Amino acid sequence: MRALVLMVSGLAALAAAAAEEARPVRDVGGGIHLLPGGAYTDRGPDGNTVIIDAPQGLIVVDTGRHDWHSDAILGFAASAKRPIVAIVNTHWHLDHSSGNGRLKRVHAGARVYTTNAVDRALAPGGFLVRDLEMVKGLLGKPEFSVTRQDDFRRFIATMAERDVLRPDVVLTKSGPMTLAGKTLDVRVTDKAVTDADVWLYDANSGVAIIGDLVTVPVPFFETACPRKWGSALDEVWRTPFKLAIPGHGEPMSREQFNAYRTSFHAFVDCAVSDKAVQQCGKVWSSGVASLTAGNASAQQEAQSGAEYYTELLREGGGKSRDCLAE
Numbered sequence: 001m002r003a004l005v006l007m008v009s010g011l012a013a014l015a016a017a018a019a020e021e022a023r024p025v026r027d028v029g030g031g032i033h034l035l036p037g038g039a040y041t042d043r044g045p046d047g048n049t050v051i052i053d054a055p056q057g058l059i060v061v062d063t064g065r066h067d068w069h070s071d072a073i074l075g076f077a078a079s080a081k082r083p084i085v086a087i088v089n090t091h092w093h094l095d096h097s098s099g100n101g102r103l104k105r106v107h108a109g110a111r112v113y114t115t116n117a118v119d120r121a122l123a124p125g126g127f128l129v130r131d132l133e134m135v136k137g138l139l140g141k142p143e144f145s146v147t148r149q150d151d152f153r154r155f156i157a158t159m160a161e162r163d164v165l166r167p168d169v170v171l172t173k174s175g176p177m178t179l180a181g182k183t184l185d186v187r188v189t190d191k192a193v194t195d196a197d198v199w200l201y202d203a204n205s206g207v208a209i210i211g212d213l214v215t216v217p218v219p220f221f222e223t224a225c226p227r228k229w230g231s232a233l234d235e236v237w238r239t240p241f242k243l244a245i246p247g248h249g250e251p252m253s254r255e256q257f258n259a260y261r262t263s264f265h266a267f268v269d270c271a272v273s274d275k276a277v278q279q280c281g282k283v284w285s286s287g288v289a290s291l292t293a294g295n296a297s298a299q300q301e302a303q304s305g306a307e308y309y310t311e312l313l314r315e316g317g318g319k320s321r322d323c324l325a326e
């Protein structure tokens, strides 16, 4: 069942379940605002959204999965009386991009900036196309709850307008880029969570917006190239960020990020060895203990999730089946 929950482009059900409503938008300084994502009972999660005030309008980094999440983004723009002019998708997982269409319907000038990694996920036999075929077969099956069926329908509706997931402006390489009149350091990974992810560094505020390169309590390896992902974490570490905003979970200090990074490398080393699955779970869960302290369900999810992903990575020869090469 876990595999199924994971595969439906929901990816892992995270630890603490939240109410099915958006959380308040928080100011993190430097003209940067965080709409925290959520993890729900029997649903896929919403990733974090970061909204950047720029001279020509708002830059929205990731758009969530559920209506209540995209409504909160639209509500922020409405109360600020500012247009959304740029949408950056850190990667194509649907907890980060399903809201693209809803935002574009209200803000017709918004352009989507992301890599073309999504094209392979949407090609015949690609991850999202495989998921869609599976989910169509699950609709109406009594063993799936009303809420899960609701997520199934949402996924099918997103796939019906799948072109909103594709970039209007394709990001192909790292470098400074001016979006909405604001210059950001845009980084494109060579593999990581997907074939090519995007993360941003704003030198002005010292904030790095890193998408699912970091997800607490456990990384999502469904479409991952783990070694290249580790290299991307090293690249983040080499930038002088003060605060890193991950794809799920709370903003992190450098020290917290580094605990995650070093644990990530140790976990991947274990996952590709012949050590016991439980031992690799322990390598991860103890490595990130400082990030899950005081949260028993997150600690449990760190252990069980890392055990699950050890097996997934071993089945794929040290990577996910959707990673072409390391």
Ligand SMILES: [Zn+2]
Residues within 6 Å of the ligand: 011, 047, 093, 095, 096, 212, 247, 248
């Ligand atoms: Zn995510």
